[in-house]
Amino acid sequence: MTEKPLKLLFMSTPVAPLGSGFGGGVELTLLNITKALQDRSHEVEVVAPLGSELDSISIVEIPGEWQPIAQNQGRNLPIILPENSVLANIWEYGRSVQHQYDAIVNFAYDWLPFYLTPFFQTPIAHWVSMGSLTSALDRVICEVMNRYPGTVGFYTHTQAATFNCEGSYACLGSGLQMSRYQFCPQPEDKLAWMGRISPEKGLEDAVEAAQKTGISLEIFGKIQDENYWQNILESYPDAPINYIGFLDTDRLQERLRHCRGLLMTHRWVEAFGNVAIEALACGVPVIAYRRGGPAEIVCNGETGWLVEPDSVEGLVEAIANLDQIDRENCRQQAEMEYSLEALGDRVEWWLLQIRDG
Known part of the structure; x- marks a missing residue:
């Protein structure tokens, strides 16, 4: 002080x-x-x-x-x-x-x-x-x-x-207030995506990656563009997705911490990515396009994977390599830097x- x-x-x-x-x-x-x-x-x-x-x-x-x-x-x-x-x-x-x-x-x-x-x-x-x-x-x-x-x-x-x-x-x-985010060492076989549901966030890439891998994708956030959301549902009717909605911090981390990884599929230059550090605080590795702020947050190969922008195949490959990431490293990075x-x-x-x- x-x-x-x-x-x-x-x-x-x-x-x-x-x-x-x-x-x-x-x-x-x-x-x-x-x-x-x-x-x-x-x-x-x-x-x-x-x-x-x-x-x-x-x-x-x-x-x-x-x-x-x-x-x-x-x-x-x-x-x-x-x-x-x-x-x-x-x-x-x-x-x-x-x-x-x-x-x-x-x-x-x-x-x-x-x-x-x-x-x-x-x-x-x-x-x-x-x-x-x-x-x-x-x-x-x-x-x-x-x-x-x-x-x-x-x-x-x-x-x-x-x-x-x-x-x-x-x-x-x-x-972040780290005490509000609980570390989970053993996740379930599901992925997460968080953010405003609007075109610049590129949610359809995460949905396509979930469809290709067969791994359930939990979607958190406010639907800002209803037409965009409906188009995703129509384009990927068989994708294993579960729309959770917009949750407060306590309820969000209760579900997020059990996910194997967070997908960040932004199509614009994301300024930062608070969702990335929320995931890291729970011990959840982050798979992000190498674009904007997330590229300055994610330590490639240590707390997640950076993927070439707009590459769904890159997302799929990174998902296959999630088990190589030590979830304790994710939490430690969040505690030290954020x-x-x-x-x-x-x-x-x-x-x-x-x-x-």
Whole structure:
């Protein structure tokens, strides 16, 4: 703990209430950063859309219309701000109370908070949750990185490289409350896939791999694109899949830890992959495409296998080699690199640098 604890205002994703699952990995990241900093006696207030829930953490709930999800927009689409925008309302609240805080942390992957940065007197730290998706956002992120060096944080270097910016940044990774994830040394003969069910996540490759191997695939996550999901079911009617749904952490790890491996079949540059470290925390090896953040997480041949992107045959081969992975190595990597303590060290250092200028 520092001599003078930080007072921080966390500004949530505006795409849906926290706890809904539609915010993807940023929901878990926001929760765990809050816990990590509160454990160090820092004061954190979370501002989020109306209807949000964040474990036992109190939230300032803001009404308004949700923001469109960035990955569903075209690269050159103009900036969108709905009428009575919850994003605008969240940042109007932040403006009105900014002087009560040492720093504001932005978790919204959106143009507006970056644009507003010069107009706030309290420094803003930006946690960027995805890789490059739109030209307008790329440009404003680079402008903030150049004007306010070190105030932008990414999960991984791979993610940061997609923006092609020259300014300095913080590479922060992620972390978990390890006590909530139980190690399982002897798994059942089944696989797992976790994430938002939408095209960029490439679920159909995992389903095809399950069909080819005959090993049951448990699917965890929110169905974001119903047409996409129905197309998978129609394309692979005989695949051994079991859709579990979106579960909270405790119920998720109860099922996940009994799986032989986690498949990550993303078609885009995944910024990080919280699902990967959740699996590792349970001792579950990760089979991931060698693309984006997961390639910086998985130790090939030690805590899982990295496969050439979009290769179902590569997934099948890696599944056949899962027994070569020592599940204890998976848990040990998670404890050393992705505990709340490790995350807290990185984020605390970043925010103190921003506060102290």
